[in-house]
Amino acid sequence: MIxxxxxxxxxxxxxxxxxxxxxxxxxxxxxxxxxxxxxxIGVIAGPSGAVVAHASVHIRDLATGYEGHxxxxxxxxxTIPELIVxxxxxxxxxxxxxxxxxxxxxxxxxxxxxxxxxxGLSTR
Numbered sequence: 001m002i003x004x005x006x007x008x009x010x011x012x013x014x015x016x017x018x019x020x021x022x023x024x025x026x027x028x029x030x031x032x033x034x035x036x037x038x039x040x041i042g043v044i045a046g047p048s049g050a051v052v053a054h055a056s057v058h059i060r061d062l063a064t065g066y067e068g069h070x071x072x073x074x075x076x077x078x079t080i081p082e083l084i085v086x087x088x089x090x091x092x093x094x095x096x097x098x099x100x101x102x103x104x105x106x107x108x109x110x111x112x113x114x115x116x117x118x119x120g121l122s123t124r
Contacts, residue, residue, distance in 0.1 A: 036109055037081075037082045038083050038108055039083055039107075040105065040107065041077070043077055045076060045116070045119070046118070046119050051072075053073065055071065055072040055076070055078070055119070057069070059089070060091075061087075061088055064086070084107075085108055088105045088107060090103075096121065097120065098119060098121070100118075
């Protein structure tokens with residue numbers, strides 16, 4: 001009885017290097033894609049320091065004119081994600097409080113800019 005030992009062709013070192021290079025390029029492009037935008041977060045509070053839930057947060061890109069509307073959650077926290085790099089203005093309003101603004105807020109790639117607001121009581 002004769003047995004044939006047949007070995008399958010093994011991938012060459014060049015093939016391994018090509019696969020590793022491809023995987024590295026894919027991972028690095030994903031990492032770069034994740035840091036092209038920034039975000040703005042913050043807490044909205046009243047004069048006593050108590051949080052202001054469901055305040056209206058309006059943002060505007062000063063260069064492009066893009067506008068977005070957001071709202072603070074029950075803890076007074078707002079998040080404005082995925083902003084392109086640029087300069088922004090924010091206006092915050094809530095019933096019974098004065099409207100406040102912040103301008104020239106610079107968002108850079110991968111940044112998380114924290115901008116808290118303290119709303120005064122409205123006199124109206």
